[in-house]
Amino acid sequence: MSSFIEVKNVSKRYQIGEVGIHALSEVNFTIEEGEFVIILGASGAGKSTLLNILGGMDTASEGEVVVGGENISKFKDRQLTNYRREKVGFVFQFYNLISNLNAYENVEFAAETCKDHLDPVDVLLRVGLEERAGNFPTQLSGGEQQRVAIARAVAKNPALLLCDEPTGALDYQTGKKVLSLLSEINQTYKKTVILITHNSLIAPIADKVIRVKSGRIEDIMLNETIKKVEELEW
Amino acid sequence: MKKLLVRMLREIKSNFGQFLSIVMIIAIGSMLFSGMFAAIRAMDDSVETYYEDQHMADLWLTFQNAGPDDVEKLLMQRDVETAEGRYTVSEAITLDGQDVTLRFHSMTQINSSLLTEGTIPDDTDEVMVDYKFAELNNLEPGSSFVIKDHTMTVTGLCMNPEYAYKQKDSGSSSSVNKTFGIVYATKDTVKELVLEKSMTSMYASDLGYQEILVRTANPESILLFAEHMDGYIAGTTRAEQASFTTVGEALAPIRSIAYVFPFIFFFVAALVAFISLSKMVENQRMQIAVMQAIGISKRTIRYSFFFYSILAALSGGILFSLLGNLLVPKLLIQVFVNRFELPEIPIPIYALYCVVPVVLAVVFCQTAAWIALQRVLSEIPAQAMRPKPPAKSKKIILEKVGFLWTHLNYSGKLIARNIFLNKRRILLSAVGTIGSVMLIFTGVSLRNSALMVLQQNADTMQYDFNITYNEAIENKESVSFAFPVQEKELTKSGKGTLNGQEMGYQLLEEKSSLVSVFDEDGQLLPIQKNSVILPGSYAKENKVEVGDSIVLMVEDISYELLVTDISNQYSGSTLYLCFEEAKDVGMNVSTSTILVQAQDSADLDKALDTLSEADTIKNVTTKSDVVSRSKEMLKTLNATILLILVSASILSITVVYNTTSISIFERTREYATLMVLGFHKHEVNHLTMVENLVLAVFSCICGLPLGFGLFEYIAGMVSRDNLRLPLVFDLKMAAVTVCLTLLFVILTNLLLRKKVKDIVLTEALKSIE
Known part of the structure; x- marks a missing residue:
């Protein structure tokens, strides 16, 4: 049986003027449905590029990316937008909430873009922000904003939740809360979560850890002993 | 500093659209500014120069028969610069099968003609003709025409400031280039024509001038003097002269627009440039903070931004104010010159009009950049380096209208909040x-x-035709036409004075259906027996109301009239009177003019042909x-x-x-x-x-x-x-x-x-x- 995500021989080159940059070369891996995957690597290793390609924000120069049986590397702009709309939820380092919509509206608004979405109230309750639903992003702390961002991603009921350094802008305690929220969502909603970070200390909470270095896969490791977020120290 | 300028150039390059739009805005403002001012200045100057170069008269005096002693008398007057007599006669001839009127003037220093082609006549029966008439009648140097037993040879074509706008007589406001020509010839040639035309047999030596032209700084007082001279008929100062006033009136509206509009336009353009520039600076806020953090002085940062604003102001200002100076006048002058007989109007580059918008543009842009920079630079770099805290989001008024808000989709909500916040x-x-x-x-x-x-x-x-016969119409029913006529009415136009103000009047038949007069609300005013309809402009100016009486002076006789209605006339101002009322107050109501409405409006050309052929008709x-x-x-x-x-x-x-x-x-x-x-x-x-x-x-x-x-x-x-x-x-x-x-x-x-x-x-x- 084929995996939920199959990345086959994916390369990404950027041509900036005369200079060609190899952001990814010949990357191969698979991810199963419901897995919590952490992509680990130093700055500039190519992990963000990988995530962007998986999320349909960028396209591979070569190779195939199959998600849920569909080869998204062949997708046109419009199909990619639909893919993002229906299949993917994003969580960014800097939240990227719509500043003129309040917490609830941010979630509801994203949910409404796709057909099979979850109840925004439920999701906000789940991330523990039912009290702050009427607040605007500027009236929320960083951690709260990130929780709204997660709620927004989850409410779309996507098959795939992509998180780009979600704890990067947060302090230790808040970061931990966000991580446990993500792992909880992974378990309760059975969502595939892919999280990228440069912090290897987070790695033990994942089912699978993919290490990226200089645009290549260094190794892929299945985690035998998954730690709870509370047990982490960094 | 050099690096900063390079950075700025790259900024321009990467955001060229924005830079270009600032340049464009300044460009249009400058172009209109320099263009409009240059246009009006070029026209004013050129017309003024033309008048001066050709020694346009300040005063036209017509006499029965003025001798050299009359000219001498005028020359003796204080303020009279020069005075000259000239022979003038009008001749009706047939040219190419068409009836035309030629007005002959003997050539003078005052009102001298500007030769456009050929040479000045210097022999008997040689003439030069105004070029528009020549053009329309296929006359050119070398061609000739016959008057009585003279064969006149055209030696040149010309234009003259007194006929920049040609009018046959002061009553009609028409400029008829094809049927009315001005001809200049030597004194002897014109004198001969005058002699031949004069009814009484007169010796050549006794024949005097018909006109004396005067150049003076004080035409009013000279006119007063001339009125008491023997044989004086009439006098016209330059300010009243038809051509002079018509040209002036054509220039006046452009002048008023040209003086107001560019300023407003430029102001709007400058305001937009101002706003765009300050936004551009604000968008570079973090960059500026980083530069400050690195240790670049505020002054250097400022200079690099001034470079942007000055570059925008100059590239928009200089080129386009020049372009405006060259192009805009061309367009306006073309339309202006076509109407008149005026020499080509040169379009010089007016340094002042080009520099002013550039300076204004630079000042505006600089100030904009300065103000925006002050705001950014006054922040602590550490603070400015962070993104600007977004505007405090809060509920907007619209949300209180619950019904509306819930029915708004998310795009709508986003837009509404965006605008309100x-x-x-x-x-x-x-x-x-x-x-x-x-x-x-x-x-x-x-x-x-x-x-x-x-x-x-x-x-x-x-009506379709306004026909003037050679002789007065006794009974309008007896006037017949070769085409079916729907309606015909008598009318009479004349000039008089109201309260010292010149006022044209027109007599209309009772219940006239061929001339419609409207009131302020655009409603048709019926012509009744006692109708005296005063133009609204006069009524307003002189505070005359319906029921008031006015005194109309016609040929030194005053008639008292009772105003029955006030009319609204956008162009011209005519006092409309009913024939009955005019007759009642004792005015001369005998007329030779009839208004005709043809039955078949499709055949007007044919009807006109039959009218032109009739020799009892003077004018149609x-x-x-x-x-x-x-x-x-x-x-x-x-x-x-x-x-x-x-x-x-x-x-x-x-x-x-x-x-x-x-x-x-x-x-x-x-x-x-x-x-x-x-x-x-x-x-x-x-x-x-x-x-x-x-x-x-x-x-x-x-x-x-x-x-x-x-x-x-x-x-x-x-x-x-x-x-x-x-x-x-x-x-x-x-x-x-x-x-x-x-x-x-x-x-x-x-x-x-x-x-x-x-x-x-x-x-x-x-x-x-």
């Missing part, structure tokens, strides 16, 4: 659009007004003649209005482009987020489009009243005694303005689609700059 930003963006709405509305309203003048002109005349004017003449009168004004409209439209597009592109730039991140969430690009574009349309509607609401105010102001300045532009807030024109503005918004948004398309998601969302 960024009032300052939005208002600034709107300023430019409001300005261009104002200018466009002014333009279309002026045009509409001018058209209304034409329309009223045409509506007044229900058709309705279309009069209409086309008034059209011509408004041509210069129309050209000016067109110029305003075109520039306002360009300004409008540039302004919308500028504000939209800045707003897209400022919200790249938000748009990228929307796209990641699965918004299609067209949906994002739709968001900008709707926001801009809302803004445009708001701008229209503010701009239309302002535009009407400006229109009223300009129309007031343009209006004079014989042309008053109606001040009407025309809904159709408002609709045109709104449609144009919305069209520009849609067009610009289509142009800017690419900007949204070019947003690279991964770049836009990567990190906060």
